[in-house]
Amino acid sequence: MYDTGKILGGLAIFVVLITAPAWYALATGHRGAPPKLELPAGADGKHCIESSSFMRAEHMQLLDDWRDSAVRGLDRDYLAADGETYRINLSDTRQSGACFRCHSHPAQFCDKCHAYLGVEPYCWDCHQRPGEK
């Protein structure tokens, strides 16, 4: 084989670089534990307007659908899987479906996962969060 040293050296550097995050985590103790969320007072931890597993996976799609139906479709009531009806809204806490009606501390809930996953939703550029300007 020609250039054995260069190739093996290059491969070694490649392996070190590609596994660097793992080494870094081991060295600093940042194991990337999933964030601990502060659930709304009185919540059972299992049930939002839909089940927790659904909300965890689909809340962005749900919000997208809500946006289209409320802004473009004139439909402002959401029929949940369990038959409950919620008034579609994000921040107007007088409306039954408003996220902030329960999640009054988005910094302790929304932001934690978003930060963990490196997601930066721009909802808050316009929609106001409770207790924040």
Place this chain on the structure above:
Amino acid sequence: MERRSFLKWAGLGALGTAAAPLATAIQKSAPHVQPAAGELKAKRWAMVIDTRKCLKERGCTKCIEACDQGHNVPYLFPGRRLPLLSNPKHEVKWDWKEPFDHVFPELSGPFLEPAKKEEPTLVMCNHCDDPPCVRVCPTQATFKRADGIVMQDLHRCIGCRYCMVACPFGSRSFNWEDPRQYFAPWTPGEPEANPDFPTRTKGVVEKCTFCAERLDVGEMPLCVEACAKVFAPLGTSPAMTFGDRDDPKSPVAQILRTANVVRRKPELGTSPNVFYIL
């Protein structure tokens, strides 16, 4: 197995595998949203503004204040209360007052009394039947709802300002600056941003929506409510009347049948749905 029966069973099996995705598709297409209980419905929303009544309450800006506070429209121009803008052209307007000869140039003319010419007249988006702003919008961010409201989906607005060029009434405003800077920090005693309604962001166009978000949950527009409060103690009907133009029983339709109403720039053929009694 016979070739014939094999094919039969294979066909049945294929049908079976198709059933599951079909069921999911049907389940997904089931309606998960519906109009809100108690929503106000109309074929064509319209507004009548009786400027004679506005004149009786000279200087009244209750409608504008209610709108601006409810919708987080920054108070940006002289005569308003919150911090002044570096450039008055950056003003954001949903409903506002404009000198009479700007609103109705064809009715003004050289012989009209100067005081009358300068008389501030309430204007807002006309929610035209044939809105030029909708026609030019490249992203369909602005669109016409089934009930006639010219609505904006600000999530889609790319800030190209075609609509502002197209609108013959100047009813659209561009956010040249971040509007939030005018909501904080607050001067003591000044109204705060309404947390229930979104602010806008720099770089989008906005305008009056006939309070679509309120109509859809059964409430009348903010300006109409504010106007009714002004006129209730006086014992007369308010200057602003709002309702379904196409419902003969609605107060708006009744006024349109009996009074001499004018619309702004009818010659342009946009067919505004804000009517004036002068």
